[in-house]
Amino acid sequence: MKKLFHLIFFFHLFSTSSLSSMEPEKPVRKKIYSMACLPNNTIALASEQGCDLITNPLSPTDRIVKNVRKQPTFRLISNKNKDKICLCGAKECKIYGINIKTKLGSHCIASYSMMNCEAFSVVFNPIDDSLISRQDDELFIDKTKRYVLPYVGDNRFPLDCHPNGKEILYPRSNSTLTVRNIHGGPGYDYSPDWRVQRCFYSPNNGHHIAIITEVGNLFIYKPKYNKSILFKSARQIHDATFLPDHKSVALIDEFNYIHFWEFTTGKRSHISTFGDQEISSRKKIVISPNESEFAVLIENQCFMGNIPAYFTKNKMLFVCWILQQYSQKNNDFLLPEIIGLFIKSMGALQEKPMLTLIAL
Numbered sequence: 001m002k003k004l005f006h007l008i009f010f011f012h013l014f015s016t017s018s019l020s021s022m023e024p025e026k027p028v029r030k031k032i033y034s035m036a037c038l039p040n041n042t043i044a045l046a047s048e049q050g051c052d053l054i055t056n057p058l059s060p061t062d063r064i065v066k067n068v069r070k071q072p073t074f075r076l077i078s079n080k081n082k083d084k085i086c087l088c089g090a091k092e093c094k095i096y097g098i099n100i101k102t103k104l105g106s107h108c109i110a111s112y113s114m115m116n117c118e119a120f121s122v123v124f125n126p127i128d129d130s131l132i133s134r135q136d137d138e139l140f141i142d143k144t145k146r147y148v149l150p151y152v153g154d155n156r157f158p159l160d161c162h163p164n165g166k167e168i169l170y171p172r173s174n175s176t177l178t179v180r181n182i183h184g185g186p187g188y189d190y191s192p193d194w195r196v197q198r199c200f201y202s203p204n205n206g207h208h209i210a211i212i213t214e215v216g217n218l219f220i221y222k223p224k225y226n227k228s229i230l231f232k233s234a235r236q237i238h239d240a241t242f243l244p245d246h247k248s249v250a251l252i253d254e255f256n257y258i259h260f261w262e263f264t265t266g267k268r269s270h271i272s273t274f275g276d277q278e279i280s281s282r283k284k285i286v287i288s289p290n291e292s293e294f295a296v297l298i299e300n301q302c303f304m305g306n307i308p309a310y311f312t313k314n315k316m317l318f319v320c321w322i323l324q325q326y327s328q329k330n331n332d333f334l335l336p337e338i339i340g341l342f343i344k345s346m347g348a349l350q351e352k353p354m355l356t357l358i359a360l
Contacts, residue, residue, distance in 0.1 A: 034076040035297045036085060037288040038098060043295055043358070044068075044085055045302070046076035051087050053098070053106065057358045058304060068096055068106045079124040080203075082289050084109070086122055086131060093122060095131060110142075121158045125182075127165030132182070134159055139168070141182070160200040169209065171196035177211065177221070190221065202242045208263075210240055210249060218251060220263045229263045238283040243307065244291040250307070252285050256298055258355075260308055269308050271355065296355075305355040 034046040042055045051073045055064040068087070075088035085106075086095050092113050096106040112133065122133045125141075133140045139147040160169045162179075167187070169179050177196055180187035194213035199221075202208040209221040211228070216236025220229045231237065233253065240251035248262040259270040284297040287307075295304045 030300065031282075032297060032300050032302070033074050033282060035284055035286060035295060035302060036076055036078040036082075037286045037293075037295050038078065038082045038085075039289045041288075043302070043304075044076060044078070044098075046073035046087060048072045051076065051085075054358070057302075058356050066106070069094070075122070077122060077124065079129050080126040081129075084124070084129060086124065088120065088122065093120070093133075121170075123159045123161050123168075125161050125165045126163050132159060132161055132168060134170070147183070158198060162201055163204055163206045167206075169199055169201060171199050171211075177209070179223075190223070190226075194219075200242075202246050203244075205246060207246070208242070210242065212237055212240060216254065218249070220249070231259075231261055231263070233259075239285050241285050241287055241294075243287065250285055250287065250294055252283050252296055252298070256283075258285065258294075258296060258305070271305070295358075302358040303355040304358060 031048040032045055033048070036044045038044055038053070040055060041057070042053055043057055045052050045054065050067060050071055051069040053066040053068060055066075056062040068085075069089075071089050073087045073089055075093070076085060078085045083098050084095055085098060086093055092111060094111045095109045097109050098106050110131070112131070120133065120135055122131055124130070125132055130142045137148055158170070161167070161182070162169065166182055167179055168182055169177070171177055177190040177199055178187065179190070194211075194215065194217060196211055197214045198212045200210055202210070207222065207224065209223060211219040211221055213219070216238070218231040218233075218237040218240055220231075222228070231249075231251070235253040235255060235257070237251050237253055240249050242249055243260070245262075247264045248260060251259050251261065253259065257270050259268060261268045282297065282299055285294060286296075287294050291307075293304060293306055295302060
């Protein structure tokens with residue numbers, strides 16, 4: 001009886017070990033560090049394997065992948081017109097011109113060497129596309145003009161440039177938000193009650209500054225009135241971006257929920273990404289150039305979805321105006337009820353946005 005028991009035990013041990021060795025290994029996802037949305041339904045991904053441009057990322061048949069850089073790429077930023085990207089590696093950063101309209105391609109425009117990627121941050125000037133870079137306490141503009149900044153604190157804090165192209169914004173480790181003239185002129189400091197991790201201007205006008213703190217709070221600061229609005233949530237906020245209406249933000253929290261918040265009225269909406277529920281420092285949310293879609297990066301997964309209709313209502317009003325103009329010029333009268341029904345149908349398509357996972 002003991003021999004039979006031992007025989008069964010060893011047979012079970014052998015079968016389970018052999019079966020487990022025959023199971024296919026799960027594919028290892030490449031580590032993605034950053035992303036950007038470009039025109040013509042194209043996204044750029046910076047990863048440990050380089051940088052790729054992916055056009056029609058959700059289409060299994062029309063999908064096109066173009067490799068831009070093969071070395072590990074830790075940071076990726078784009079200019080205002082989305083036709084240039086800056087890619088930062090371990091010891092250098094390069095600017096590439098992106099050709100998407102005629103044929104997906106890229107070419108290197110400029111290259112910058114740096115001592116340490118962790119102590120280097122860059123941003124495009126939205127007016128003339130000059131590259132503003134910071135190495136420790138030194139500020140460079142296209143490698144030619146050099147200025148010494150006041151105390152800058154932690155080098156990992158990124159720069160941002162005002163839409164007017166005349167001011168730069170950066171947080172300091174002593175809980176101070178600093179605004180300086182780009183040519184070394186006077187500026188001002190703002191000292192909130194929290195340690196600032198990241199801050200950035202609202203696009204086009206720069207009337208608001210979004211502030212993400214080290215403890216995961218999100219504030220919208222109005223420099224003109226020296227007032228702040230807090231996004232009230234029990235969850236930590238990991239990343240945020242302004243929406244095209246300039247009075248709302250999209251943000252992602254620690255549990256991978258996407259929130260849309262109109263900070264002027266308090267209106268808010270949220271959806272789940274259904275991504276890997278893991279705590280990650282690599283989270284990023286960006287808005288597509290068509291201003292109706294967004295993309296989000298969570299660890300090594302990317303999703304795309306539609307911005308809820310409420311937060312794109314200005315665009316719908318514009319569509320309504322276009323339909324009215326068409327009706328008048330072509331003597332093809334459209335009843336207001338028909339135009340309203342059309343706008344309502346558009347809103348229904350986006351009111352409950354669904355996220356789609358991008359296959360990488």
